[in-house]
Amino acid sequence: MDFDYSDEQRALREAVRALLGKTYATIDGRRAATAKDPGFDEAVWSRLAEMGVLGLPFPEEAGGMGAGPVEVAVVAEELGRVLAPEPFVEAVVLCGGLLARADADVSAIANGTVLPAYVGGPGVTARRDGDLWVLDGGASPVLNGARADLLVVVADVDGTPALFTTAQGERTAFATYDGGRAARVTFDGTAAGPIGDPAADASGTIAYARACAQVAYAHEALGAMERALEMTRDYLRDRHQFGKPLKAFQNLAFRASDMYVCLELARSMALWASLVLQDGDEAEGVEAASRAKLRAAESGRRIGQEAIQLHGGIGLTMEYGVGHYAMRLTTIEHLLGNRRHHLAGLAAAVSDHRGVDPLR
Amino acid sequence: MDFDYSDEQRALREAVRALLGKTYATIDGRRAATAKDPGFDEAVWSRLAEMGVLGLPFPEEAGGMGAGPVEVAVVAEELGRVLAPEPFVEAVVLCGGLLARADADVSAIANGTVLPAYVGGPGVTARRDGDLWVLDGGASPVLNGARADLLVVVADVDGTPALFTTAQGERTAFATYDGGRAARVTFDGTAAGPIGDPAADASGTIAYARACAQVAYAHEALGAMERALEMTRDYLRDRHQFGKPLKAFQNLAFRASDMYVCLELARSMALWASLVLQDGDEAEGVEAASRAKLRAAESGRRIGQEAIQLHGGIGLTMEYGVGHYAMRLTTIEHLLGNRRHHLAGLAAAVSDHRGVDPLR
Amino acid sequence: MKLRLSPQDAVFRAGLREFFTTQVPQDIRETVAAREELTKEQMVRSMRTLDAAGIAVPNWPVEWGGKDWTPLQRHIWHEEMSAACVPPPVTFNASMVGPVIAAFGSREQKERFLPATRRVDIWWSQGFSEPDAGSDLAALRTSAVRDGDDYVVNGQKIWTSYAQYGDWIFTLVRTDPDAPRRQAGISFLLVDMTSPGVTVRPIRLIDGGDLVNEVFFEDVRVPAGNLVGEENRGWDYAKFLLGNERVGIAGVGGTKRLLAQAKTWAGERLREDPLLAAEFARLENDLLAVELTSIRVAADSADGKAQPASSVLKLAGSELEQAVTELVLGLAGEQGLGSDPAAGAPAWTRTAAPNYLHLRAASIYGGSSEVQRQIIAGTILGL
């Protein structure tokens, strides 16, 4: 077992970091990109496509790079570090992952010409209408739902979930509190194409794709936590009150230490979950993702809250960066299952095993 | 609504404090008393009887002083402050309370000639044997069960609990980790006298008596917390490390502040619960007791643990007092329902009300 | 000791409850219930409604519109107001500058300012914090130099809430830069915000609001008659102001209302999800403990012990308030992302995240939690 990145993985990280650094070197980059629709920088998205990042986890024959969860993690962490608003996790990991597993064509996602959005939740049903399949119902929030060229929809077919795509559906766009974009999507007999066999239960496929996205979010959160702690550390070092640097106040320094512990625990768990996904057993991957997501949520909550508190008022301003980090960490905490959701799931299964052994 | 003690209540406190101070001025008093059976000081017990404390909550016609839950609280808090090992809560509040409510004779408890012990739990059944009632089964730990002259037993009669007393039953004595005494009690066709109608469901009576004891424990814990914080404060003030007093380490001082907050929250809740009991509605009293016990357990746990941690190694020694406070707080935390027990009970009822309004 | 209100206080409470729930305009109370921003007009109208009934500033001297209430009655007043979704009187006017002018102002200042302050004919802003003087307020640098009958003020204030609405601002300014102690050279000065040289710049916060501001003073001439009390004694007046009002400092009323609302929003989940129910139960118990403590402080139960000061209430109250907004955000789940009205979501999910973020400030402003812990350690524990 080892946690070292390969040279290729390091190179990927440097390349992504360099690319994102051009636009998101300071928080002003994020603020500018999120100030106008679609809530991210299309040019950055194109460059990510050119670099191959948008096809990273897809098989090479499907236009991807055939990379695995660890490479996805590397990218997600870099996005998190600079709070880049590009919807990598949602479009590539979640939607792309669902489509690629069903052997659907994902080349247009990989080359950046089609942006997909994920429509989950229990509110959509699918039915046959002659030779066609049509969708009814709706969901909200659909992240990037207004800008999306394609909706990847989980719809109920006779009590079990199945997957469909459609380029239609009514979309009401809105901004999310963290600067992103989402939409309320409604279907009303909207034509849609099935992905895979619509009569088959897609629960497993969906759970696995969500797991991949949960782990990617855990890494995105990790990058954000890391940077939020760095900013807090710098602030404690440089800011003076009562005639001495804040770091001289033991309580504040110790709280930064606790933030560091939170960060490292989250890092260990996120890295491990990527490796479990890479290892291939789906049930294990789903459980590991839940564990990593819970840990990321707990660490992210603590680090985000403490980063603000240790900064004081400035931490709450839009102009200064650290509040954006806290907001993004809060968002991720609540996406694809919040703390209580994952804890309840793990609690329900706690009798099923004697312990968790990560060394295998 | 007010939380001021009356002059009589203050006088009671001073009298109890003075009495206990003679024996328990330092932790050596507790250590000496608990070093030998029965684990408390019989002379102190007699003096408490002479002062009327052992009949405090009983009606005057039953040999008591007709005082209420607030006076009981005053005594319990003083016992807690010096960790006096005398079984006031167990014998007077719980056993005496059960008997007094059934109009049984409690004068011998009040005058100190009979020490009762409470045998609760689900392990005892009662059945008729001719004209007599006999008990089978057993329970452990029965606090002060070996020394007790009388056992007050909750026994199952055809599926509902009823109350009995017996002076018999086999007792295996043992020491508890906090220096107290308990026994394993077993019955095997042991003759016992019913208290009240054994066919009637005594659940309500038992719940109310337990509630009174829970609130008294909350006050005992309060006294212990108060003193543990004082000792910690003194230690932080007087002890030097790295060339300065410990209080100059901001993290330590802030943690003492948090202990103080815990203490005051527990105090408010315990005082209030005494008042609710005094006010007379039984269901309200039972709920308030659960709330106060939960709060006392949470505050006591935090204060006990932090008192040790802020003292360092010395806090763990038998010779120094603060560890005894932590031990006693731990014991109280687990008597008559621990944190999870009370939280689960309150959680189950949380939908039943819009909110809790203490001002009435 | 007694549990129940005295008959007088029970009548007192019933009267206030009747008033708050029937006389304060419905639109205002609904806005509060929905956790949405009140307009300035609503805040003013609400306070004038209270003032008309003589209960806007019970903490003031009776001569200037106050009430001779007991602390417990003031507590009841505040809690009933919160429970009825009535916005508390504008803090800057009612709890901050009013009592200072009433206690330390000249007769002329009292007559000029107090009635107008009570009716919010003047909306006051608070000019205390500066970019380098937050928790360490005594580090403030805004200067006021005497020049004839005026002071000339230069400097910058920050975190000034609602300065957009401000007609006047009460400020702490440095009048003696050479004073032996930093605290000794500070004065308490009232400044007309329409004076030339006063500029207000809103600060946008992560909760989406922009109601706190920077206020810049550039050669602003302020008549010397606007000095409150004595020159260089402003620190004393500021301490009076900050320590003055303990009623409502724990924010219990609002937290309690929110927790009760949250039960409604949780709906069936409260019965189906034991972990959620336990979160509610724990918060409810914590809230009860804080509320009881605030009643104890209000009732000033002496009993020979050091009283839990307002620091305990501020510290525990703000953490609890934050915890409840966090619970609500958790209830909203992914829905909470839709803070935009266009999301078409129910008001409570729409406001969940902004309110959660907004409340992060509760442990920072008005004396941060760190300041409160320092006060408890120092003042109460003697550390």
Next chain:
Amino acid sequence: MKLRLSPQDAVFRAGLREFFTTQVPQDIRETVAAREELTKEQMVRSMRTLDAAGIAVPNWPVEWGGKDWTPLQRHIWHEEMSAACVPPPVTFNASMVGPVIAAFGSREQKERFLPATRRVDIWWSQGFSEPDAGSDLAALRTSAVRDGDDYVVNGQKIWTSYAQYGDWIFTLVRTDPDAPRRQAGISFLLVDMTSPGVTVRPIRLIDGGDLVNEVFFEDVRVPAGNLVGEENRGWDYAKFLLGNERVGIAGVGGTKRLLAQAKTWAGERLREDPLLAAEFARLENDLLAVELTSIRVAADSADGKAQPASSVLKLAGSELEQAVTELVLGLAGEQGLGSDPAAGAPAWTRTAAPNYLHLRAASIYGGSSEVQRQIIAGTILGL
């Protein structure tokens, strides 16, 4: 990156697992499983069993009985040992004084002490802390004054675990009271505990044990040849000692075993009580995070980042260990009162409270949590 052990490491692990579960005497492993005190004889016998297999001191130089294992293999060795209820090698010998003598001792000292230390022919005690030198170890005052070929030692040590068993004690003593820095005048001295003037007084702890002690030195003559390394450089050796062994510092193996046992003890309650199940799930997830972090440290995954130092493991590991003992105490409930064998209760409820109390020390000794936070703030964060 990879999840799985290499085939070599998998074989390595299987071999150790086989050894620990079949070759270490059953009575020793059962005592550990029951969370009861091991006798000195059991600890010695266990270590000699390991030594006979050449795996008692893998962290030592190969020349003196160590192994050329990778850090990950050392981690596996430690975790397999814990999982199999095998007591880890006597710390004072294997992790403390042994490596110091091996690194800084003279050839003569190595030959004299290392084999005897490995086999526990000598039981070592640790003489570092003093009544006024705990976390602030450099404040120590025990003095060693050179007198001919001897040092004469006077002073007092405290918190000396198992000093009753101690044949020798390794101490930090002040040899230069006039050194410019307090740390500069300290030496590392080996003292035969049978020397005249050495007195041991047990300290009774609230966990019921009396295995920590005070050790008094009154004009104890110690041959100068028992000085390790150079005079006045003892602080460097002590730092080496304290920072030396990171394997097992998080205590994950024991915590994991206990948590698994606790599930058995919880029995049906684990299915019936969702709050209890959630407590288990949370602790299990925390434990996994700490274990993974300890593997990361062991595997020394560099990756250009500051590594989570042993401080993180000690801090998080001891808190977790404490939390699990607290969970067990909660499971025991009122039964936990019966710590006396006469209570006739199952071993796990009988030991629940003593173990809980015992573990309160985990965040105090070996560098308190406060010291660890200071190290993280200073060394890792640069604060």
